[in-house]
Amino acid sequence: MGEAxxxxxxxxxxxxxxxxxxxxxxxxxxxxxxxxVDTDIGLRNLDVVMGLENRIIYxxxxxxxxxxxxxxxxxxxxxxxxxxYLLPAAxxxxxTAVEPEQMKTLIDDLKQDYDYIIIDCPAGIEQGYKNAxxxxxxxxxxxTPEASAVRDADRIIGLLEKEEGVEPPKLVIxxxxxxxxxxxxxxxxxxxxxxxxxxxxxxxxDDDEVIKASNHxxxxxxxxxxxxxxxxxxxxxxxxxxxVPLQHLDNKEKGMFTKIKRFFGVR
Amino acid sequence: MKKTQNVTIxxxxxGLTLHLDDTCSYEELKQELDRKLSNSSxxxxxxxxxxxKVQVGNRYLSDEQKEELKDLIRQKRxxxxxxxxxxxxxxxxxxxxxxxxEIVSIARVIRSGQVVExxxxxxLIGDVNPGGTVxxxxxxxxxxxxxxxxxAGCEGNDEAxxxxxxxxxxxxxxxxxxxxxxxxxxxxxxxxxxxxxxxENHQIIVDRLQALxxxxxxxxxxxxxx
Numbered sequence: 001m002g003e004a005x006x007x008x009x010x011x012x013x014x015x016x017x018x019x020x021x022x023x024x025x026x027x028x029x030x031x032x033x034x035x036x037v038d039t040d041i042g043l044r045n046l047d048v049v050m051g052l053e054n055r056i057i058y059x060x061x062x063x064x065x066x067x068x069x070x071x072x073x074x075x076x077x078x079x080x081x082x083x084x085y086l087l088p089a090a091x092x093x094x095x096t097a098v099e100p101e102q103m104k105t106l107i108d109d110l111k112q113d114y115d116y117i118i119i120d121c122p123a124g125i126e127q128g129y130k131n132a133x134x135x136x137x138x139x140x141x142x143x144t145p146e147a148s149a150v151r152d153a154d155r156i157i158g159l160l161e162k163e164e165g166v167e168p169p170k171l172v173i174x175x176x177x178x179x180x181x182x183x184x185x186x187x188x189x190x191x192x193x194x195x196x197x198x199x200x201x202x203x204x205x206d207d208d209e210v211i212k213a214s215n216h217x218x219x220x221x222x223x224x225x226x227x228x229x230x231x232x233x234x235x236x237x238x239x240x241x242x243x244v245p246l247q248h249l250d251n252k253e254k255g256m257f258t259k260i261k262r263f264f265g266v267r
Numbered sequence: 268m269k270k271t272q273n274v275t276i277x278x279x280x281x282g283l284t285l286h287l288d289d290t291c292s293y294e295e296l297k298q299e300l301d302r303k304l305s306n307s308s309x310x311x312x313x314x315x316x317x318x319x320k321v322q323v324g325n326r327y328l329s330d331e332q333k334e335e336l337k338d339l340i341r342q343k344r345x346x347x348x349x350x351x352x353x354x355x356x357x358x359x360x361x362x363x364x365x366x367x368x369e370i371v372s373i374a375r376v377i378r379s380g381q382v383v384e385x386x387x388x389x390x391l392i393g394d395v396n397p398g399g400t401v402x403x404x405x406x407x408x409x410x411x412x413x414x415x416x417x418x419a420g421c422e423g424n425d426e427a428x429x430x431x432x433x434x435x436x437x438x439x440x441x442x443x444x445x446x447x448x449x450x451x452x453x454x455x456x457x458x459x460x461x462x463x464x465x466x467e468n469h470q471i472i473v474d475r476l477q478a479l480x481x482x483x484x485x486x487x488x489x490x491x492x493x
Contacts, residue, residue: 151379154396158378195396197376 002033004107004117005239006136008160010152012123014144015174015204018214019232020120021049023140025221026236028077028084032115035074037087037107039132040122041097044089051217052077052086061090064102070109079222085114095127100134107135116239125159133160139169140201145176145187154196170201172235177206178249189246202235204228205249273299282318283346289324293332297339304343318349327355367404377401377415384421397437403427406486416440425465428483430476434461439471446471 007020017040024036038046041061047053058073070087077084087110090097110117121132133139139160143153153171160169173192180186193200207228213220221232227247234244273288273296287296321336328336328351337348356364363386372390377383379398383391389403392410399415401407405427407419412433418440420427425442435458439446444465460476464483479486 151398155379155398158381158399161378195394197394 002111002113002115002117003137004111004119004135005138005140006119006121006132006166007140007142008121008129008132008156009123009142009149010125010156011143011149014142014149016123016142017046017049017120018210018219019140019142019172019174019204020046020118021214021219022221022229022232023236023239024084024116024118025080025219026233027116027118027239028080029221029233030236030240031083032240033083033113034116034118035085035087035110035114037110037117037119038089039098039103039119039128041089041128041131042091042094043122044091046120047075047086047088048217049214050077050086050219052088053217056088059088059090060106061093061097063087064098064106070106095122095131098131100130103131104135125155129156129159133163133166136163136166138167139163140172141169141196141198142172142174143192143196144174145181145189145192147187150187150192150195157196157198168198170199171196172202172204173200174204175206176203176249181249200246201238202231203246203249204231204235205247274303276303282320282349284320284322285340287321287323287326289326293326297335300336300339301343304340304346316345316347319346320349321351323351323353325354327357328353370408371403376411379415395436406430419463425469426483426485428462428464428479428486430460430462430479432460434458434463434473439463439473441465441471444469444471446473 007016007023009016020036024034028034036046036050037060038044039060047056052075055075058068060073062068063070063073074085074087077086107117107119119132119136122128141153141156141160143149157169160166171193173189176189177186181188189200189203205227207226209223209226210220210228213223220226220229223229231247234247237244273291275286277284277286287300319340333351336351340346340348366386368387370388370390371385372392373383374392376393377391377395377399379396382400382402384402386404388405389401389407390410391401391408394411395401395409395413395415395417397414400418401415402418402421404420404422404424407417407429409417409431413431413436415436416438417429417436419429420442421440423442427441429439429441435448437448441463442465446463461473462476462479463471463473464479466472
């Protein structure tokens, strides 16, 4: 019996879909059987980020309305043999085509076959959000270090706390620009976590490579050397129960001497 | 023949008081009140309005009955009912009174979009985040930081106060007064352990917590100690 994790944020454009794709990828790389579910009906794009757009035959609404079986709609990601699948959202209808109860049944079915169900939630707090949360056991709230995103994350956390059957949400702070944090132009990690007062499960630095990778349909988590990729892999390891320290964000290239000093614990 | 009168009128230096007996039936009472007031119609001929207090003893009057008595008294004479006093409270009223006098403690974060409303005083162990609202009919005490909206004395109590460990509200409301944060507040100034109250000229004043000792001595309920 697997567990279902909903990735949500309230605000749009903070990186829910990217986070879903990369956490899913990283979990699959760890050898888990993962199913990604896109619940953004009408505005799907998890398939684009995963590079699976042209293999879609059936979608979530087809499954729920009984036009096909679940396994017919699931798109297999060939990069991971039998580990990673995607259930794409419908593009032709809207979010009212699905009821939270139906969604819950669907997720419960998927939990029989997969270790992790990653549910990509649409922005907002209406029907689409309710559908996405209906079947979830855990929740990850994505925010960026901006006042507006943090405000919406706060709202979503309040709603998630009321949701029965969902564990207290965990926080991912995305797109941190360390030079802006240093110059006080951006909220720092402490500010965000004390404000939202929930557990932090990962921090991801802002990186152009992430966008480039998404555009190519290759989630950044596939790249073993990238900093953002390592951040997503760390989140996956934390989901699996490992305790992994947070990344250092200062991306300034340190000289050899400072590296040696740090090695010996001299600041 | 009745032995005692059901309605007695007494004049004190504060004005007239109508004592209505609480052992007779309501209908009897109404009849006698009607008669009494008609009898004494010659007492005063000038049109000066007099306010009267009505004492009903241990009789429970519903709101309609109260209105009926008020109308009755108002029609007959140039009398205006100031107040109807009764010794009886319904269970609901009593419970409400009790709750209004209590301190409700809540341990959680009030997040954006959430509204918490209590009867009585509120003791919040946690923060009020921007976009969150706390309301109390009495005082509000916040152990964490207040960054949202706090509304004390929300049923119209000017004496109510708001106190917070960190006072950075987006808005403060006490009774009918509203005070909002300055548009350009610097993050540097420590706004810790502060309180807000309504001053004599109906402005919300934010001050250090210790000011409450002078401004609202009634906050102390503790008696004794040495």
